Amino acid sequence: MINPLARKLSSFVDLSPDDCRHLDDLCTDTRTWGAGGTLIREGERPEVVFLLLDGWACRYKLLPDGSRQIMAYLIPGDLCDIHIFILKAMDHSIGLLSEANVAAISKAAMQRTLEERPAIARALFWSTLVDEATLREWLVNMGQRDAYARLAHLFCEMWLRMKQIGLTHGNSFTLPVTQEELGDTMGLTSVHVNRVLQRLRAEGLLSLARGQMTLHDIDRLREIAGFDPNYLHLDRRD
Amino acid sequence: MINPLARKLSSFVDLSPDDCRHLDDLCTDTRTWGAGGTLIREGERPEVVFLLLDGWACRYKLLPDGSRQIMAYLIPGDLCDIHIFILKAMDHSIGLLSEANVAAISKAAMQRTLEERPAIARALFWSTLVDEATLREWLVNMGQRDAYARLAHLFCEMWLRMKQIGLTHGNSFTLPVTQEELGDTMGLTSVHVNRVLQRLRAEGLLSLARGQMTLHDIDRLREIAGFDPNYLHLDRRD
DNA sequence: CGATAGTTTGATATCCTTCAAAACCTGTGG
DNA sequence: CCACAGGTTTTGAAGGATATCAAACTATCG
Numbered sequence: 001m002i003n004p005l006a007r008k009l010s011s012f013v014d015l016s017p018d019d020c021r022h023l024d025d026l027c028t029d030t031r032t033w034g035a036g037g038t039l040i041r042e043g044e045r046p047e048v049v050f051l052l053l054d055g056w057a058c059r060y061k062l063l064p065d066g067s068r069q070i071m072a073y074l075i076p077g078d079l080c081d082i083h084i085f086i087l088k089a090m091d092h093s094i095g096l097l098s099e100a101n102v103a104a105i106s107k108a109a110m111q112r113t114l115e116e117r118p119a120i121a122r123a124l125f126w127s128t129l130v131d132e133a134t135l136r137e138w139l140v141n142m143g144q145r146d147a148y149a150r151l152a153h154l155f156c157e158m159w160l161r162m163k164q165i166g167l168t169h170g171n172s173f174t175l176p177v178t179q180e181e182l183g184d185t186m187g188l189t190s191v192h193v194n195r196v197l198q199r200l201r202a203e204g205l206l207s208l209a210r211g212q213m214t215l216h217d218i219d220r221l222r223e224i225a226g227f228d229p230n231y232l233h234l235d236r237r238d
Numbered sequence: 239m240i241n242p243l244a245r246k247l248s249s250f251v252d253l254s255p256d257d258c259r260h261l262d263d264l265c266t267d268t269r270t271w272g273a274g275g276t277l278i279r280e281g282e283r284p285e286v287v288f289l290l291l292d293g294w295a296c297r298y299k300l301l302p303d304g305s306r307q308i309m310a311y312l313i314p315g316d317l318c319d320i321h322i323f324i325l326k327a328m329d330h331s332i333g334l335l336s337e338a339n340v341a342a343i344s345k346a347a348m349q350r351t352l353e354e355r356p357a358i359a360r361a362l363f364w365s366t367l368v369d370e371a372t373l374r375e376w377l378v379n380m381g382q383r384d385a386y387a388r389l390a391h392l393f394c395e396m397w398l399r400m401k402q403i404g405l406t407h408g409n410s411f412t413l414p415v416t417q418e419e420l421g422d423t424m425g426l427t428s429v430h431v432n433r434v435l436q437r438l439r440a441e442g443l444l445s446l447a448r449g450q451m452t453l454h455d456i457d458r459l460r461e462i463a464g465f466d467p468n469y470l471h472l473d474r475r476d
Numbered sequence: 477c478g479a480t481a482g483t484t485t486g487a488t489a490t491c492c493t494t495c496a497a498a499a500c501c502t503g504t505g506g
Numbered sequence: 507c508c509a510c511a512g513g514t515t516t517t518g519a520a521g522g523a524t525a526t527c528a529a530a531c532t533a534t535c536g
Contacts, residue, residue, distance in 0.1 A: 043468075061378050064464055069378040086364050091371050091469040126324050128366070133329050135373040140299050140307040142380040143425030146491070178514065187381030192492055194516060210501090226302055230281075231329040384523070416482060430524055432484060448533085 003027060004077035005051055007165045009123035011234060019119055026113065027053060027103040035176075039094040039102065040081060046090070048104040050080040055100025056176050060184070061092045070185040072135070073097070073158065073177075077165050082128065085111070098176035098211075126233070133231040142187050145226070147196045150186050153225035155206065159215055160229055175213040241265060242315035243289055245403050247361035249472060257357055264351065265291065265341040273414075277332040277340065278319060284328070286342040288318040293338025294414050298422070299330045308423040309373070311335070311396065311415075315403050320366065323349070336414035336449075364471070371469040380425050383464070385434045388424050391463035393444065397453055398467055413451040 006015060006023045015023075030053060033039070039057060040046050057074040071092065074080060080094050084107065114121045134157075141153050155175075162173040179197065180190040188196075200206050205221055207214045215221060244253060244261045253261075268291060271277070277295060278284050295312040309330065312318060318332050322345065352359045372395075379391050393413075400411040417435065418428040426434075438444050443459055445452045453459060 059374070061374070063378070063382055067382050069381045071374045071377045083367055086360070086367055087471050088473065089468070091471070092374060122324070128370075129321055129324055132366075132370045132373065135370065135377065136297070136299070136309045136330060139309045139373065139377055139380065140301070142377065143307045143422075144301055144305050180514080184381075189493055190515085191494080191517095195492095198516085230327070233325055233329070235326065417484095418482075427525055428483085429485090429526080433524095436484085 004053060004165050005079070008077035009120065009127065011164055012126045012236065013119050013123045015119055015123070019117055022113065022117060023120070026105050026109060027051065029105070030101055030103045032099065032101050033096055035096055035098050035100075037096045039096060040090055042090055042093045044090050045088065046081050046084050048106055049082060049084065049110045050094075051103040051105060052076050052078050052080065053101040053103055055102075056097040056174075057094055057100060058097055058181075058185075059092050059094055068184045069187070070181065071138070072131070073185075075158075075161060075165065076167065079124070079127070082110075082124070097181065098174075130231075130233050133233065137231045147186065147188050147192055148199065149225050150188075151182070151193070151196055151200065152205070152221045153227050154182075154186065155213065155215060156218065156222055156225050156227040156229075157232070159213075159218070160232060160234070164232075164234060170214075171216065171218065172212060172214040174211055175208065176211040242291060242403050243317070246315035247358065247365065249402055250364045250474065251357050251361045253357055253361070257355055260351065260355060261358070264343050264347060265289065267343070268339055268341045270337065270339050271334050273334055273336050273338075275334045277334060278328055280328055280331045282328050283326065284319050284322050286344055287320060287322065287348045288332075289341040289343060290314050290316050290318065291339040291341055293340075294335040294412075295332055295338060296335055296419075296423075297330050297332055306422045307425070308419065309376070310369070311423075313396075313399060313403065314405065317362070317365070320348075320362070335419065336412075368469075368471050371471065375469045385424065385426050385430055386437065387463050388426075389420070389431070389434055389438065390443075390459045391465055392420075392424065393451065393453060394456065394459055394463050394465040394467075395470070397451075397456070398470060398472070402470075402472060408452075409454065409456065410450060410452040412449055413446065414449040 003020065003023050006020045009015060039050055042061065052074050054076055057080065058070045059072040059074065060068055060070045062068050074094070081090065083090070114124070137157075141150050145153060158175065159168060159171070159173060162168045167173060177185075178190075179193045182188075183190040183193045186193070197208060201208070205215070205217050207216065221227070241258065241261050244258045247253060277288055280299065290312050292314055295318065296308045297310040297312070298306055298308045300306050312332070319328065321328070352362070375395075379388050383391060396413065397406060397409070397411060400406045405411060415423075416428075417431045420426075421428040421431045424431070435446060439446070443453070443455050445454065459465070
């Protein structure tokens with residue numbers, strides 16, 4: 001399976017070969033963007049739905065004082081803006097954390113998919129609910145955990161999400177995010193992120209260098225973070 | 239208009255009198271719960287959809303160490319658990335902040351509504367997206383603003399949301415939330431919440447006593463909070 | 477009127493920020 | 507192959523926002 005969206009949705013529903021082909025057909029209009037670019041800006045009303053095929057992006061808001069809060073990481077298989085069917089304008093922006101390959105899906109094509117492919121529609125709704133649950137968990141993370149547990153939690157989550165779409169190699173995965181960006185994600189300064197990372201490294205829990213993350217002791221990291229993956233709803237069984 | 243859900247959805251779509259009647263019909267099985275009760279517990283799979291008709295509730299998670307994070311306030315017109323159509327189990331709990339009147343809507347009735355009432359279905363999807371946008375804004379709040387701005391922001395938001403459903407009296411509204419609960423909401427201790435509230439009161443910005451909140455200077459509060467209501471998507475105009 | 481939950485106060489500790497500079501990469505052009 | 511530029515990571519010292527702990531005070535309600 002090549003299409004990362006199909007890969008992701010398959011962890012929730014069984015997609016027919018026909019559904020998979022359909023998803024592939026949606027991804028004909030693709031384009032590569034450079035790292036640091038902006039896919040969608042707050043206030044805009046995009047004309048197409050963007051699907052990340054390769055690379056990382058993030059949802060973020062800029063505040064009047066120049067600070068930035070990153071509110072979600074988008075990885076291959078993630079849709080950027082299904083909101084456009086309903087809402088008048090984006091209430092946040094989407095930026096690229098790495099070079100990325102992005103498919104632009106027309107509103108009409110997307111609409112047709114939702115109407116004609118109930119399995120896909122259902123899985124997309126599931127995906128929306130998981131996004132929301134993830135936001136809630138991030139809120140818990142920011143509100144209740146110190147920087148040490150907070151970073152550990154983020155890394156546990158991203159490892160699982162990357163694994164879900166088949167992009168881990170053992171305990172390693174690509175994490176194309178600077179310490180500055182990690183800070184903007186966790187409500188910390190990059191200085192403090194740096195010091196906490198050093199501690200995590202010194203304790204032999206992980207390695208992170210040149211955008212490559214390896215978790216050496218996932219069990220311990222989960223323990224530190226109080227990580228419970230239930231909010232990702234990866235479990236299909238009833 | 240009595241039904242608070244109809245009231246809320248009307249700020250997004252024009253509901254026909256028939257739609258409104260339909261919503262009223264959904265609210266036949268109602269019950270009053272005492273403050274402090276738990277509507278739904280994490281891990282459960284509710285059999286019905288709960289709709290808050292009167293009173294306040296909150297989404298929250300309890301952590302192993304006993305701390306609690308409140309992730310959303312639910313006010314009249316809010317649905318507690320549309321998730322049940324898709325997800326296997328609740329990933330958080332819902333508790334009552336005040337005495338509350340709650341309608342229990344059967345899954346089947348809800349399903350029928352979604353299928354037969356496109357205007358309502360569309361409005362409910364809008365409502366879900368607004369909930370998600372609100373979570374993102376809360377994340378910004380926790381990550382980037384200090385306790386002073388954070389509380390100001392929360393109060394600006396709740397005033398607008400209460401206004402939307404017609405439950406404000408001028409600049410006043412019911413806020414049946416203890417300082418402890420405010421702390422669990424904003425990732426602060428109740429002690430610190432207390433001190434910040436005192437400052438806000440001393441500056442003549444608000445009064446809060448016995449669950450009654452009055453905002454004396456909304457413009458100034460918005461300024462302090464950096465409050466931009468765009469994320470609530472209250473504006474219907476294109 | 478006493479019990480209980482909620483609010484307020486003070487003193488001290490800690491996590492994290494701020495500021496500023498140095499060290500380290502990585503890619504580029506000479 | 508070296509030198510240089512720009513972004514990123516690392517380090518140190520000092521300050522500030524918020525937590526912690528413990529006790530007193532205040533409402534509310536049966």
